[in-house]
Amino acid sequence: MKRLLVLGGGTAGTMVVNKLRRRLDRSQWEITVVDRDDAAVYQPGLLFIPFGGYHREQLVKPRRRYVPAGVDLVLGEIERVDAVTNTVLLADGTRIGYDYLVIATGTSTRPDQTPGMLGRLWRTSIFDFYTMNGAVALAEALERFDGGRMVVHIVDMPIKCPVAPLEFTFLVEAYLRRRGLRDRTEIVYATPLPGAFTKPIAAARLGSMLDERKITVETDFLVERIDNQRKALVSYDDREITFDLLVTVPLNMGEEFVARSGLGDELNYVPVDRHTLLSRKHDNIFAIGDANDIPTSKAGSVAHFSVEVFTDNFCEYAAGRPMTGSFDGHANCFVESGDGKGLLIDFNYDTEPLPGHYPLPGIGPFGLLTESRRNHWGKLAFRPTYWHLLLPGRPIPLPTHMSMAGKHRPEPKEE
Amino acid sequence: MPVITIGATPVHVDGEGFLTDYDEWDEDLARQLAAAIGIELTDAHWKAIRFLRADYVVQGETATLRRVSTQAGIPIKELFTLFPGKPAKKMAYVAGLPKPHGCV
Secondary structure (H helix, E strand, O other), rough: EEEEEEOOOOHHHHHHHHHHHOOOOOOOEEEEEEOOOOOEEEEHHHHHHOOOOOOHHHHHHEHHOOOOOEEEEEEEEEEEOOOOOEEEEEEEOOOOOOOOEEOOOOOEEEEHOOOOOOOOEEEEEEEOOOHHHHHHHHHHHHHHHHOOOEEEEEOOOOOOOOOOOHHHHHHHHHHHHHHOOHHHHEEEEEEEOOOOOOOOHHHHHHHHHHHHHHOOOOOOOOOOEEEEOOEEEEOOOOOOOEEEEEEEEEEOOOOHHHHOOOOOOOOOOOOEOOOOOEEOOOOOOEEEEEEOOOOOOOOHHHHHHHHHHHHHHHHHHHHOOOOOOOOOOOEEEEEEEEEEEEEEHHHHOOOOOEEEEEEEOOOOEEEEEEOEOOOHHHHHHHHHHHHHHHHOOOOOOOOOOOOOOOOOOOOOOOO | OOEEEOOOOEEEEEOOOEEOHHHHHOHHHHHHHHOOOOOOHHHHHHHHHHHHHHHHHHHHHOHHHHHHHHHHHOHHHHHHHHOEEEEEEEEHHHHOOOOOOOOO
């Protein structure tokens, strides 16, 4: 009997066990997935909670519902991986051996990594929306908010869903207008990047959307600490941004067991080959989804597209053949822009987000890098797709690799 | 890729002046690149630059500030003092490495 062990039953891990259970012979393969709890969260929905868009129950379901028959779900905290003996040790002393290990434990927010963030202002004037409790607390704070200086802030890149802080900014601006508070509120967007986004054409488009909404952008702002006394973010180059309400995206890091096992980089991400997701150190360990270090977005769409390539590759690899699939870094993300509209971006390792139509050239139905109601409805419609098609590993009619069809590169403007 | 001459040495650079060929760099060139952006290199600068050069060979990409701070033991605050303003970009420039790509 061969043993496949998957650590993490989130988006990537759940897809993998569903797809591989159908592909790997039950008489020859045992599949086990480990997670610390039985609560699967639809994370893209967290963005809407601060504005009363969803309730907790709509976004959380039992993991075991999505784990297929023939796969063992083990609940427990992972202590470490021993890559020499091919064993995973859990905190309760359980040992699980493997022939192949897939690390899919994602990334999470670490407010403890910024001095002053977890001080007395935490969840009274400082909030995050990447956790269920943070998003719920922020909803209550927004209800109480009656004007002042609101700062939306990113500690450092990379972060899960890199467009989410921009979306939050657009949504909160529209929300404040609806509540008649916009005139009394100054909104500042503080980012460690040199612009609104990482890639030039999208950064220009999204940056001008911030300008149109009279949102001040503070670029190259790398926070050193938060001064609770002065209610201010302080950067390494001694700039200060004061706030009445701070909505921050704390530093994102992979799980600590990755570091304890000697498998991670400085942010606890597992270094892998960017096309096959095979560990660069161990030939029977893969890392998929947000847990690896590939240079593309940490996002469910990347987990989805890369898992399509990974499962085919894994079947070849486990049969002793070379892996023939190659992941191209494909990501796409709906970007909420407020007032019931949204944008869509689609890109990979080599091609930045460009304007055009997706997935069909000239038809869409979705517009790339342009605001439309259809894009907003597309984003909302994804939630049932996630639960019913994506997690169970059923086919979704979208091409795995990015396509240039329907995209165009804008003419460079004369300086 | 354009070729420019720094001192007496012709080197390949990208549109923003970052060297594009790892092997065209040497320590003399680094001193001139640093001077061009108003930095005189001290031992503390060299520690960061040598780490970046060595790390690039293994990783295939330019280290982030956080990586330099955790792996080379140079606090981020100090990197801002050594390479004021935009330390990640300036370090890469002097070390003859590609501009660190904004992570996505």
